[in-house]
Amino acid sequence: MQPRKIVLLGSTGSIGTQAIDVVDGAPHLFDVVALSAGGGQPELLARQAVHTGASVVGMASGDAARLNQLIQEAAAVAGRSGYHPEIIVGPDAAAKVAEVPSDVVLNGITGSIGLAPTLAALKSGAILALANKESLIVGGSLVTSAAAPGQIVPVDSEHSAIAQCLRSGSAGEVEKLILTASGGPFRGRSRAELTDVTPSEALAHPTWDMGLMVTTNSATLVNKGLEVIEAHLLFDIPLDRIDVVVHPQSVVHSMVQFVDGSIIAQASPPDMRLPIALGMGWPDRVPKAAKACDWTQAAAWTFEPLDTVAFPAVGLAKDAAKQGSTFPAVFNAANEEAVLAFHHGRIRFTEIVDTIDAVLSEHTGSSGLTVESVLDAEKWARMRAQERLALSSL
Structure with a gap:
């Protein structure tokens, strides 16, 4: 069986770098044929291009000649002096890279600038492994109507968990979706206690290593509000049947409650390589993509209701989605x-x-x-x- 051809958007970010880790661990399953990044780390992008052997390399901002020079320097160091990929530079680079023939486009871009690449990926006919939740949220029906059944595979850990749990029953048997939230660095604080927190405190997430925007969104729980909208659009479940529960250990990534009262949960130590691997390999699992829970060690998992007074973002997001x-x-x-x-x-x-x-x-x-x-x-x-x-x- 030939490896799946992967297009990787946002390659120098957290999702992108971990996706390359997954590819490195399963080269018989995946082959990166194209990648793109914003342009803030051109040296890293050049090294990634040489490392993966991608035939097309895109960058949203910067200088094409400079990127080519960096690629040739990295290729010389790696002993691959004959490597000369096509280079695309400009604000529409990611959308153009998304059109490169492939089996899977992994959209790991942060922010609504990922909308055009998302639509381009869907138009190409490739599976869209979606980590860029904002493109679905702002695009709404534009994205869902452009997608063929099963064409979008979620990469967010919560939505990947739900997709896995939904295999346990039919659509008509689903009572509600339950998204878990770590609670961020300010879990347990009142609104008054949040008034004077600092940016550095907001970036001190207890579980995940993410960029400035996503980490701050996790501290305000805006990220969870966005994820509620995403779940509504991905799984076609009404907003009033999507709940949020605080789970600080971040081991249970989300749950599905069925009509008979049964709740199916997906659990694994916090590691984005698992949902990334599943997104690229769906519906098949990638062996040893991440470590499983160690049942030889004592552990306790706790769950708490969301404090909607201190953290009103989830309710606000639901209101926006309803409108x-x-x-x-x-x-x-x-x-x-x-x-x-x-x-x-x-x-x-x-x-x-x-x-x-x-x-x-x-x-x-x-x-x-x-x-x-x-x-x-x-x-x-x-x-x-x-x-x-x-x-x-x-």
Whole structure:
């Protein structure tokens, strides 16, 4: 059997680097034929290109000649001086790379800029292993209507867990989806106690190693709100049948409750290589993709209800999803602006979600959902958020 041809988007990020680890561990199963990155780490991208032997290399920003030079330098060090991939540089590089013929496109880009590559991947006919939740959330029906049945395979650990649990019963037997949340670094704190937390404290996640935006979103639980919307779109389950429970050990990645009262959970030590491997290999599992739980050691798993007063983001996300249209896009864009303002010392931690709420309250939606209406809504939300943030700066 030939290895699956993999296109890797966001290769220098957390998802991308771990995906290459998975490929290295199973070269008989996977072959990276193309990769792309934002451009912030061109040296790493060059080394990855040489390491994987990708035939196409894309970069969203930067200089093509410089990237080519870095690739040739890395190739010389690796003894692969004959390696000359096609290089694509520009804001649409990821979307063009997504069109490279492949079996699987793994979208590991962070943020709504992943929408165009997601749509390009679906149009190509490849399986879309989706770690870029924002593209589905802001794109909504644009993405779901473009996908063939089973074409999107979730890579988020929670949604990968749900996909695995759903194998235990038919669609008509599902009562509810239960997403687990670690609770982030501020679990157990009241809203008042969150007022003066610092950016460095917000980035001190107890379980996962992620970038600035995703880690901060986990601290505010905005990330969990986005995941609720994602679960709603991926699995076609009504929002009122999707719950969130706090599980600080992050071993149970999510659960499905069936109509007879049975709950099926997927558990494994926190390691994104497992859902990444499953996303690329779906529906087959990749042997030794990650370590299993060690049952020779004592362990305790705890579960707590979500404090919706201290962390109102999940409820706010559900409200945005219920309104539909471009409201989820506004939720996401306003959040991204507020997170950056927080890390620049301009607002307090609690004002991140307050800003999302305020901007959503002013939004009127769009008469139709198109790529243009999504982009227009995001532009408006960013502008409106920036205006509000300028008024509320510390």
